[in-house]
Amino acid sequence: METRTFEDVKKYVEWQSQGKCTVLSAKTEQHFNDLGVDVYVWNVKTDTDGDWWVVEGDNVPMNLYPQSAYYFGADEAYSFHMGLMQRMSRSQEDYNPEDFINGVTLGAEIAPQLFRKLKNIAALIDTAKEIEDFQSIGVQCRETLIELGNHLYNPMMAGNEDQPQASNFKRKCELFIKFYLRGSENSDYRNIIKKLTEATWDYANKITHSRSATYYEVSTCTTLCISLVGVYENILQKVFDPLSQYHCSECQSKKLSISGDDSDEDGIVQKLYLHCEECGATTQIAFEKNDENSPTYITGKVIK
Numbered sequence: 001m002e003t004r005t006f007e008d009v010k011k012y013v014e015w016q017s018q019g020k021c022t023v024l025s026a027k028t029e030q031h032f033n034d035l036g037v038d039v040y041v042w043n044v045k046t047d048t049d050g051d052w053w054v055v056e057g058d059n060v061p062m063n064l065y066p067q068s069a070y071y072f073g074a075d076e077a078y079s080f081h082m083g084l085m086q087r088m089s090r091s092q093e094d095y096n097p098e099d100f101i102n103g104v105t106l107g108a109e110i111a112p113q114l115f116r117k118l119k120n121i122a123a124l125i126d127t128a129k130e131i132e133d134f135q136s137i138g139v140q141c142r143e144t145l146i147e148l149g150n151h152l153y154n155p156m157m158a159g160n161e162d163q164p165q166a167s168n169f170k171r172k173c174e175l176f177i178k179f180y181l182r183g184s185e186n187s188d189y190r191n192i193i194k195k196l197t198e199a200t201w202d203y204a205n206k207i208t209h210s211r212s213a214t215y216y217e218v219s220t221c222t223t224l225c226i227s228l229v230g231v232y233e234n235i236l237q238k239v240f241d242p243l244s245q246y247h248c249s250e251c252q253s254k255k256l257s258i259s260g261d262d263s264d265e266d267g268i269v270q271k272l273y274l275h276c277e278e279c280g281a282t283t284q285i286a287f288e289k290n291d292e293n294s295p296t297y298i299t300g301k302v303i304k
């Protein structure tokens with residue numbers, strides 16, 4: 001195969017955007033050869049449609065990935081693309097939608113109503129051929145995100161602010177993040193999840209109306225959607241896992257188990273004793289009740 005030029009990449013990106021943007025610059029950012037084929041990742045900047053990674057090479061179909069969403073570097077775009085190609089080249093009967101979801105979410109426990117929807121999407125992607133098939137996957141991704149918003153959101157999260165409309169996914173997520181991920185120690189986590197949430201929603205909506213989406217864009221959309229569900233299930237698990245934030249006060253190990261507790265007359269835990277599997281020390285956590293607007297009713301403090 002001949003080496004692709006700036007003009008090829010430019011033409012491809014502008015075609016993908018249905019002529020709505022102009023490519024300002026496109027440079028090869030990285031060259032890979034670790035799988036025995038030459039693959040190039042291009043860094044492409046457009047005037048109105050953001051920045052993109054374009055992956056192409058010997059026997060590798062050209063495809064683009066939004067830089068703002070999920071693919072922070074040329075490396076990620078490359079790994080994702082090659083993983084996708086491998087998945088596609090496997091025989092059809094090997095493909096199991098459930099395995100795909102578990103792979104993307106690292107096996108996070110997912111609410112059954114969301115898992116069912118994701119499974120439908122992951123199954124559809126395997127047989128989608130026509131533009132209508134791709135658009136309908138976009139629609140289902142969008143519906144799954146709305147369902148995710150409902151799963152996460154509780155009206156008390158709005159506090160004194162207006163309640164979001166039933167299908168306002170972005171706003172529900174925003175309030176959820178604000179509610180559970182407080183404080184400066186969560187600020188990076190908050191930012192990245194907010195970006196991922198907005199990008200996934202916008203991209204699903206784009207696919208719903210796209211006349212030029214191919215298997216690759218739709219697969220990207222599906223993967224983003226599944227990842228996002230996994231990310232939010234992770235946050236819920238973090239919030240409700242009382243031990244994840246503590247470490248041993250002696251050796252800093254996180255291998256802790258509860259060895260005892262003190263409760264008051266109402267059965268509310270006042271103090272927790274954590275046994276360290278590494279050094280055998282006991283770490284004590286004292287709990288105090290938070291004000292009622294706090295996401296967790298109690299805050300634990302290491303006292304020894």
Ligand SMILES: [Zn+2]
Pocket residue numbers: 248249250251252253276277278279280281
């Ligand atoms: Zn220890």
